[in-house]
Amino acid sequence: MSNKKISPNAHANWQFYLAAGAMAAGCATLIASSILLGCNELATNAGAGKLYSDSASIPHRQVGVVLGCSAKIGQRNNQYFIRRIDAASQLYHAGKVDCLIVSGDNSRHDYDEPADMKQALIEKGVPAEKIVCDYAGLRTLDSIVRAKKVFGQDSFTVISQQFQNERSAYIAQAHNIDLIGFNAAGVHGRVARHTDRREFLARTKMWLDVQFFNTSPKYLGPLETLPIDS
Numbered sequence: 351m352s353n354k355k356i357s358p359n360a361h362a363n364w365q366f367y368l369a370a371g372a373m374a375a376g377c378a379t380l381i382a383s384s385i386l387l388g389c390n391e392l393a394t395n396a397g398a399g400k401l402y403s404d405s406a407s408i409p410h411r412q413v414g415v416v417l418g419c420s421a422k423i424g425q426r427n428n429q430y431f432i433r434r435i436d437a438a439s440q441l442y443h444a445g446k447v448d449c450l451i452v453s454g455d456n457s458r459h460d461y462d463e464p465a466d467m468k469q470a471l472i473e474k475g476v477p478a479e480k481i482v483c484d485y486a487g488l489r490t491l492d493s494i495v496r497a498k499k500v501f502g503q504d505s506f507t508v509i510s511q512q513f514q515n516e517r518s519a520y521i522a523q524a525h526n527i528d529l530i531g532f533n534a535a536g537v538h539g540r541v542a543r544h545t546d547r548r549e550f551l552a553r554t555k556m557w558l559d560v561q562f563f564n565t566s567p568k569y570l571g572p573l574e575t576l577p578i579d580s
Contacts, residue, residue: 389553396523397516401531405444408532412578413503414438414447415484417493417510417518418454418463421470429537430511430545435467437534438509439474446532447507449480449578451497453487463487479577490514490552491559492567494521494529502573507532513549517556524560 402408416438421431441447450471454463464483472478484501487493497503505528508518515531522529536542559565 385554389557390550392557393516393520393553396520397512397531400519400529401512401515401533403512403533405440405446405532408441408446408507409530410446411505411507411530412448413451413497413501413506413576414441414449414532415451415453415493415497415503415506415508416467416471417490417508417514418452418467418487420461420463421466423541429541430534431466431470433534433537434510435470435474437532438467439471439476441507441509441532442471442476442480449482449576450476450509451482451484451501451576453484453493453496455488456485457488482574482576486567486569486571488568490517491521491556491565492569494518494527495525495567496570498525498527499567500571500574501576503576504528510534511536513546517549517553520556521560 416434419430419434420428422428438450438452442450452464452467452471454467456462456464462485464485464487468478468481468483471481482501484493484496486496494508497506504526508515508522508529508531510518510531510533512531512533515533518531519529537545
């Protein structure tokens with residue numbers, strides 16, 4: 351075993367490096383927290399004055415875009431899905447939209463959000479011919495931008511829970527889309543808490559996509575017609 355003593359200078363150097371590391375970690379945490387909170391505020395502000403929870407007060411738009419999610423979580427019905435379908439059918443039957451685009455993920459042959467949404471809306475009494483499937487709504491940005499670039503709509507109503515409608519409003523602003531939102535009822539409990547945590551990260555990605563990466567939908571394509579009066 352060595353009998354060498356650690357010099358006072360070496361000990362001081364280690365203390366300095368530890369303190370500097372702790373300070374750097376603290377600064378990084380502070381910066382990350384500030385970005386998360388700032389992005390959250392951006393989305394909230396974008397939705398201010400544009401979101402409605404009452405079908406009687408929301409203005410009429412020809413087209414409503416229903417944002418997709420899985421119909422089930424494991425073996426259980428997904429309450430986010432159920433409540434979005436309820437909101438979309440309510441809006442249609444109130445005469446506040448003439449046609450619904452159901453926009454979701456169909457990236458696997460055994461997973462089809464738009465088809466599930468269409469079937470659920472038909473069961474709620476929405477005519478099949480008034481429902482159009484967007485099979486490439488892989489995420490919120492894709493659904494909102496495709497509504498304009500593929501379906502030719504620069505003014506429409508988005509239908510989802512408030513947190514996603516706020517994010518949609520921010521994306522719409524960046525793409526010169528006149529968007530209003532109809533808030534589906536919220537969800538509570540463990541699933542909702544998990545979603546709330548993820549939403550902070552989703553809003554940061556929203557900001558990066560719009561402000562830094564100029565992200566486009568993964569898939570675009572030729573202009574498609576909708577069953578509405580032109």
